[in-house]
Amino acid sequence: xxxxxxxxxxxxxxxxxxxxxxxxxxxxxxxxxxxxxxxxxxxxxxxxxxxxxxxxxxxxxxxxxxxxxxxxxxxxxxxxxxxxxxxxxxxxxxxxxxxxxxxxxxxxxxxxxxxxxxxxxxxxxxxxxxxxxxxxxxxxxxxxxxxxxxxxxxxxxxxxxxxxxxxxxxxxxxxxxxxxxxxxxxxxxxxxxxxxx
Numbered sequence: 527x528x529x530x531x532x533x534x535x536x537x538x539x540x541x542x543x544x545x546x547x548x549x550x551x552x553x554x555x556x557x558x559x560x561x562x563x564x565x566x567x568x569x570x571x572x573x574x575x576x577x578x579x580x581x582x583x584x585x586x587x588x589x590x591x592x593x594x595x596x597x598x599x600x601x602x603x604x605x606x607x608x609x610x611x612x613x614x615x616x617x618x619x620x621x622x623x624x625x626x627x628x629x630x631x632x633x634x635x636x637x638x639x640x641x642x643x644x645x646x647x648x649x650x651x652x653x654x655x656x657x658x659x660x661x662x663x664x665x666x667x668x669x670x671x672x673x674x675x676x677x678x679x680x681x682x683x684x685x686x687x688x689x690x691x692x693x694x695x696x697x698x699x700x701x702x703x704x705x706x707x708x709x710x711x712x713x714x715x716x717x718x719x720x721x722x723x
Contacts (some may be wrong), residue, residue: 531562533596564578582607627674641664660700
């Protein structure tokens with residue numbers, strides 16, 4: 527997926543803007559996005575604001591996603607870019623939400639690895655082994671309970687939305703009637719609780 531980075535540039539020292547946009551680019555590339563950074567749009571730095579906006583709008587239209595750096599609402603240009611993204615049906619990601627979710631997902635993966643011994647790739651693959659199912663169930667439940675959308679969970683564990691819903695609905699029955707899964711869920715909860723203290 528191709529993502530355009532949007533945020534406040536005008537009014538900031540150029541070095542500060544470059545650092546913010548490069549950090550966003552690095553994060554998004556680590557998540558396997560193809561990144562479009564408007565500070566690298568091919569125009570000279572002394573080109574007019576209007577010239578940059580025309581070029582940047584053209585770049586937004588080539589992307590699937592727009593990533594809004596915190597503080598974007600203080601920028602006229604970023605507000606215009608956001609409006610264009612909404613009107614053209616782009617997926618919109620907000621920096622604070624992405625970072626919060628990334629931290630939650632990382633803690634969840636680590637806790638699951640600790641209780642099951644499985645890596646994320648092992649239980650997000652197409653395997654139907656019981657341990658992988660338990661790990662996916664823990665992952666889906668914890669992410670959903672902490673506000674991550676089902677569609678995002680579905681993308682992460684490479685399952686369709688219906689399968690994720692089935693997994694979420696089955697969680698409490700497994701905790702109640704399956705002693706093996708209950709032990710995993712309790713151990714997982716203890717690890718997460720310790721990390722949050």
